Amino acid sequence: MNKSIDNILIIGGPNAGKTHFGGQLYGRLNSRQFEYKIASNNRPTDLTIFEDVLTKLAEGKRAGHTESSANRTIQLKSEDNNGNSVIFSFPDYAGEQVKMIVDNRRVNDLWKEYIDTSNSWILFVRLDEIEVLEDLVNRGIPSPDEIQKRQSSTPPVKISDAAHFVELLQTLIYIKGVPSLRKISQPNLTIILSCWDLLEIKETAIPSQILKERLPFLWDFVSNNWDENSLSILGLSSTEKTLTDNPDDDYIDRTPIDFGFIINEKGKAEKDLTLSIPRFIGK
Amino acid sequence: MAGRCKEPSCFPDEIGCNVEGCSNVKDCKNYISEESTTEDVEKVDEDNYYRIPWTGNSFGLTDLNYLTASSKPIFIGITGVASAGKTTFLASLYCLLRNGESIGNYSFAGSLTLIGWENIAWYLSWKNNGNIQFPPHTSNNAGRLPGLLHIALKNNEGEKIDLVFTDAPGEWFDHWRINVNNENAKGAKWIHDNCDAFLLFADCEMLTPTNSKRGIAKQQINSVADRIMENLGNRPFELIWSKSDITIPVETKNQIRSHFKQNQIKYFAEYETSVKAGEDELFHQNICNSIDWLIEKLHNNKNQIPRILSHKPEDMFLSKRAINE
Numbered sequence: 001m002n003k004s005i006d007n008i009l010i011i012g013g014p015n016a017g018k019t020h021f022g023g024q025l026y027g028r029l030n031s032r033q034f035e036y037k038i039a040s041n042n043r044p045t046d047l048t049i050f051e052d053v054l055t056k057l058a059e060g061k062r063a064g065h066t067e068s069s070a071n072r073t074i075q076l077k078s079e080d081n082n083g084n085s086v087i088f089s090f091p092d093y094a095g096e097q098v099k100m101i102v103d104n105r106r107v108n109d110l111w112k113e114y115i116d117t118s119n120s121w122i123l124f125v126r127l128d129e130i131e132v133l134e135d136l137v138n139r140g141i142p143s144p145d146e147i148q149k150r151q152s153s154t155p156p157v158k159i160s161d162a163a164h165f166v167e168l169l170q171t172l173i174y175i176k177g178v179p180s181l182r183k184i185s186q187p188n189l190t191i192i193l194s195c196w197d198l199l200e201i202k203e204t205a206i207p208s209q210i211l212k213e214r215l216p217f218l219w220d221f222v223s224n225n226w227d228e229n230s231l232s233i234l235g236l237s238s239t240e241k242t243l244t245d246n247p248d249d250d251y252i253d254r255t256p257i258d259f260g261f262i263i264n265e266k267g268k269a270e271k272d273l274t275l276s277i278p279r280f281i282g283k
Numbered sequence: 284m285a286g287r288c289k290e291p292s293c294f295p296d297e298i299g300c301n302v303e304g305c306s307n308v309k310d311c312k313n314y315i316s317e318e319s320t321t322e323d324v325e326k327v328d329e330d331n332y333y334r335i336p337w338t339g340n341s342f343g344l345t346d347l348n349y350l351t352a353s354s355k356p357i358f359i360g361i362t363g364v365a366s367a368g369k370t371t372f373l374a375s376l377y378c379l380l381r382n383g384e385s386i387g388n389y390s391f392a393g394s395l396t397l398i399g400w401e402n403i404a405w406y407l408s409w410k411n412n413g414n415i416q417f418p419p420h421t422s423n424n425a426g427r428l429p430g431l432l433h434i435a436l437k438n439n440e441g442e443k444i445d446l447v448f449t450d451a452p453g454e455w456f457d458h459w460r461i462n463v464n465n466e467n468a469k470g471a472k473w474i475h476d477n478c479d480a481f482l483l484f485a486d487c488e489m490l491t492p493t494n495s496k497r498g499i500a501k502q503q504i505n506s507v508a509d510r511i512m513e514n515l516g517n518r519p520f521e522l523i524w525s526k527s528d529i530t531i532p533v534e535t536k537n538q539i540r541s542h543f544k545q546n547q548i549k550y551f552a553e554y555e556t557s558v559k560a561g562e563d564e565l566f567h568q569n570i571c572n573s574i575d576w577l578i579e580k581l582h583n584n585k586n587q588i589p590r591i592l593s594h595k596p597e598d599m600f601l602s603k604r605a606i607n608e
Contacts, residue, residue, distance in 0.1 A: 105297070105339065106332040135378040135404060162381055163397045167339060170393055174335050180393075183441060216383025217391060224392035224437040 006088045006281040007117050009187075011168070012124030014095035017194035019063050020238040021124075022090060023053030025273050027257045029078050036274035039085065042077040049074045049092045060251030062243035066094045071110055078277070086277060088120075102168050107175055115176050120188040120280050123165070127214045128198040130161045162217035169221065183227040188282035191222065196235035196263055198242070206267040208233040232279045235263030289313040292345045299334030306333055341399030341430025341450055350395060350433060356445035357581060358431075359574075360474040362511060363484030364460075364503045365453030368525025368556075372484065373432065373448055374404045375558055376570050380434070384567075387575035389436035392443060396433045403432075403450065429455075429470060444578065449474050460506040471510075480519040480577040481511050485539060487529045501535070505542045512546045519550035519580040521573055527555035527566055550580040 012018045029038040047054075049072050053063035072092045079085040091114055101107055107115065159167070178184055193199070193207055201210060211233050212219040222231060240259040243251070251259065261269045262276050288295045288302070288311070295308040305311040309331065336349045350356055361369045377400040380391045394400060432448045451470055459471035489500035511520060522543065524536070543551060554573040557566035 106299075106334045108332055112333050135381070159398060159401045160381070163401055166393065167397050170395075171335050175333055181443070212383065217381045220380075220383060220385075220391040221393060224390060224441075 006086055006120060008088045008090065008120045008122060008280050009114050009118035010091065010122045010124065011098055011172070012095055012122075012194075013098045014065075015129070016095055016124035016126050017192075017236070017238055018095065018124055019053050019066055019092075020057075021192075021194070021236065021273075022092065023050055023057055023063060024238045024256065024260045025276075026050045026076070027054060027057070028272070028274050029076065031257050033257070034272045034274040036078045036080050036086070036277050039077045039079050044074055044076065046074070048072065049090070057239070057243075057251065057256040060243065060248035061245055062239075066092060078274075086281065088277070088281070098168065101171060102164055105171070107171070112175060115172055118187055120190070120282065121172070122190045122192055122280055123169070124192050124194050125165065125211075125215070125218070126194050127210065128195055130214060162215055165215070165218045166221045169225075173225075180225065183230075184225055185227045185230045188230045188280070189222065189226050190231075190276075190280050191218075191233045193233065193235045193263075195237065196261075197237040197240060203269075204267050205235075205263075206265070207235040207263050208265065210235070230282055232265055234265070234276060234279065236276075237261055238273075286314055286316040289315065292348075295334075297334070297338055298336045298346075298349075307331070308334070337395040339396060339398035340402070341396050341428065341432050342447070343430060347431065347447075350445060350447070354443075354445055356433070356447045357480065357578070358478040359446060359448045359577065360478035360481040360511075361449050361451070361484075362456055362471075362474065362481055362507060363453060363486075364457050364507065367453060367484035367486045367489075368523070369453065369484050370403055370450070371558055372482070372523065372525060372556060372570065373400075373450060375556075375567070376448075376574070377404055377432075377434075379567060379571060384571055386436060386571045387578065388438040389444065389575070389578070390438075391434070392437040393435040394433055396431070399430060399432050399450070400434075446574070446578075449478065456507050457503070460503065460510050463510065475511065475513075478518070479581060480521075481515075482521045482523050482573065483508055483511060484523050484525050487524055487526045487531050490531045490535050491529060492532060492535075497535070501539060504539055508543060512548065515548065517549050517584050519552070519577040520548050521551070521577065522553045523573060524553065524555045526557055528557040528559040528561060550577075552576050 010018050028034045056063045073089050075089045077087045238260045261271050263269055290302045290313055293302050300308050300311045303311050308314050363369050429451045432450050434446050437443050455471040458465045459468035485504045490497050554569040556569045560567045
C-alpha cells in the first residue's frame, strides 16, 4: 500500500480545460466503474469545487468559468483494483492566475505553497488556440510600413505562446528550487494537450509528435530538461464534444461519464480518464 | 514601487533579492520598505511576492551576474556597422530555434532573456536612445535596448552550454573603428575585450555593383575587421555575408577576403546567410551552422588534461609523481 500523498498541481491558463477535466475525472472516480475509484468510506466531505461542473455536465451544458478569486483545494483518496491507494490534492483556481505569474514575473504565498508542496505538475496546453506565428523565417521581413507601425507603438505586452510556456516552466522550476544541471526527475511533468477533438488531426496521431510539430520550442525545452521517465505528453478531450449553454440530450441520456477520452503516449484513445492518474504521478 | 535596496546593484521590485539571496525581499536586511501613501495592507501585499532573478528582457551588465555566477557562458560578439544585418541575424536565429531547428547537436533548453528575443523578433530595429554602452540593468517592459541575449542549449548527451550574444547598435562599431578611445566606442570596446568569438557582418546589398556606397561599405568592413583582429588570439572570427539572396561579384568578395588573409587568424570561416531561406534552405541552415562552427572551435581551445607521471596513473587521487624519483 502506498500511503504517500501525491500532490498534483494542475497548471493551466484561462479556458485551458481544467474545470471540465476535474469534473469528468471526479465523475469517473465516484462511479467506481473504472480502474481507479474513490475510496468508498473516504468521500470528500466538501464537494463545492466540483459542484458547478458536475451539475452543468449532468444537464449537458458547459461549465462556467472559475471565479478569479477562487482558491480551493480538494483532496481525493482513491484506490486501484488491487487496493493500492493514491491520495492526491487537486487545487481549483482561475486560469488568469497562471497568466499573471508570467506577466508579473512573481508568485504569491499561495502559489509558492502550491509549487513547493507539489510533486507532480500537469500543464494544460490548448493547441487549437495557439496563434500561428508569422515570423522572419516563414514570412520574411515585414514591410517598411509594418516596421514603422511596430516602432511607433509601445512594446507588445504579449509574448508568443511558445515563449510563454517556456517562461512559465522556468519560473516554476526556479521557485521550487529544482536543480537544472541534470535532467529533472522530480517533479514529474505531464503535458496535457486538451481539446484534442478540436485539433483536426488523424486518429493515430501521437501526442508527443503533435507537440513537437505545433510547439517545437516547448518540446525542445521539456525534452532537454526533464528525464524521459518523468515526462509524459497526453491528449485529452474531457467532454468529447463542444458543449454550449444549451442542454445536450445525448449527454443527459448517456450520462457525462460516457463521454471523454485521453490519448495515451502511443496514440491510443482510452475512455478511462482515471488511467491518467498513474502517469501524472510517474508510476 | 514598494521598496528598494541599499545595494545599488539590486533591483528588488523586479528581480527579487540579488545580493543576500533572500527568497522573499521583505526578509532582507538591506531592503528598505518605502513610505507608502496608500493603505498599509496593499503595501504589505506588494512586498509579499517571490520573484525570479531575471526580467526576461536583454541582460544589462549587472543582470549578467545571475548567469555568470554559476557557469562560464560563451560570449559571442555580433559586430558590424549600422544596417549590416546584425539584428536580422539574431532575430532569424531565435525564430529558427522557436520553430524547432537545432544548432548541430544542440537544441533549445532555455533562455533568461525571452522577452528580449521576442522584442527583436518583433521590432527588427532600434528604439531611439543615446546609450553608448550596455546599461547595468534592463527592466522587462523597457522595449528594445542594447543588451545581451541569452540562450541555453543542450546536446544529445545532455551537456549544457550557455550562449550570450551582444545586441548592440552599429554606430558603436563605427565610432570604434575610427577611434578606439572615443567615448561613444565604450560598448564596442567592451565587446572586443570580453567576447569569446566574433561575427562580422558584410551586407551584400551594400556591395552590389550598382550601389554608390559600395566603396565605403568595403572600407567599413575592413576597418572593423582590423580592430577585431587586434589581440584576437585563439578566438574564432566569422565573416557573415548577410542578405546573400543578393548576388555580388566574386571579385568584390575576394577583395574583402584578401584583407582577412593578410592576417594570421587561427579560426576563420565565412557563411552566406539571409532571411530568405534560399536553395535547400541553405541561408537559414548557415545561420545555425555558423554558431555550431564556433562552438566546435571553442571546444578545441580547451586545455589538454595534464598528463601526470605516476606509479598509479589510473587513480588521480592516489597517484604519486615519478618525476623526482
